[in-house]
Amino acid sequence: MSSPSLSPPRDLRSESTELGDVHIGAAPERGRRRGSLARRAAAVLPGLILPVTILVVWQIASETGRISPILFPSPTTILDAFADLAGAGTLWEHTSTTVMRVVAGLLIGGGLALLFGALVGMLRTAEQVVNPTAQMVRMVPHLAMTSLFVLWFGIGETSKVLLIAKGVFFPIYVATFLGFRDTDAKLIQVARVLEFSRFDIFRKVLIPGSLGHLFYGLRLSVGIAWGAVVVAEMISSSSGLGYLMIDARSFNDTPVVFVGILTFAILGIASDLALRAIERRTLRWSDRRAT
Template structure:
């Protein structure tokens, strides 16, 4: 068999594989296969009476509750209140973590003085601080935003500090030869080198803000998704509890996807980025 024939057969084989791949599901649909199967089995189990509606309502009933809350406008009000709290806490904690991470990453004195204390505070479970927050700040909006900010602070601080400290020393030598000013050194070397770590810290901080939002809204809020879940628990409205859980999952996933999109656009220059 000649080489030309072998090459021709190999080409046909690759073409057939490519057609088979194109004939399959789009990549974005593969993530929905397992949830759809679980929902179908769940609905079937509810229809056959294998599970109790009071403990585990059927997906159709949860969807009905979701639709009713959306029609009355209560759903939009709760989501808006939660988004404002989570966004405010994330901006406060994230900005503080970013600035302190850069500050301790750049200066040895700042790292020796501040970083050990911050690392020690990072190990304290945030839920243990709730009684203190209530005693000091009450159960108003400030205590909730501050709790979310504290949870958002540590991931961004840690990864920013790590990114600044891990910048290539050879690049520092190049900037000295080119006589970069401190401002140019910060904007042209340090921040771009630390950007992958900073964006990873932002993703983790966004996730932490939504996790702590649920806790914060269960300690005395009058609106929000966490409050909706707590209120539904009191009245044994399990379907609404599931609506709140699904909302947290959807909004959390959406915010994480937005940050990942920013990562891909900001790190196109980085050949080692695999996000």
């Protein structure tokens, strides 16, 4: 009678090794993530030292009466005013109005700047005709044009949006013009040898080659747009963050003025961070990326 066949014993040591490999492989991955977070924290923390110190000193000076609470309300008082305005919906209403004006001004001014910048960058004749006038208008102070815009277009939305558009036009125009001119001439020559059409050269060579300049000009324009909308809303408006600040100033409500400043700071930082993230993603292949 033959003995029944027995299955070979399980190689527990081998199985243990395989499981161990999984854990060993996962540990470095977690280590890399922690290292990445640590590096990001190390990069951010030095930039927080100065503002945090200013806020602490400001708060202490306010509580001890070293500074006037009317001129410089404490940070906690400003945060309370921020919370009250946000809870009542007033802050969001004025903020949305301001954001819509900035977006409209960027679309109009940025679109025209791209058009004229591309023409001047591609055509010498356009540069000779357009660029001298554009540079002359660029030197006119922005505030000097405010009264004219109100006279020409009234006190409605048109004058506000066009004032923003005028402010954002020139950084994008100059960046587009320089971006096209700084594109590697060898790439253009290769494209001509390959019998690319002018549109293909524009789309496949000039646009990618000038993206670094374009993003830089756009980031400058966004900063100018936030400043321009403040001026527009303070001069003639019944809504928006600029109006909220000028109205609060007339009633000596300084915390609300600081709430407007804080909101503009948040909007400006958020928009710049968003543009930098888009730039990094778009220009992965290039060394001209946001820093």
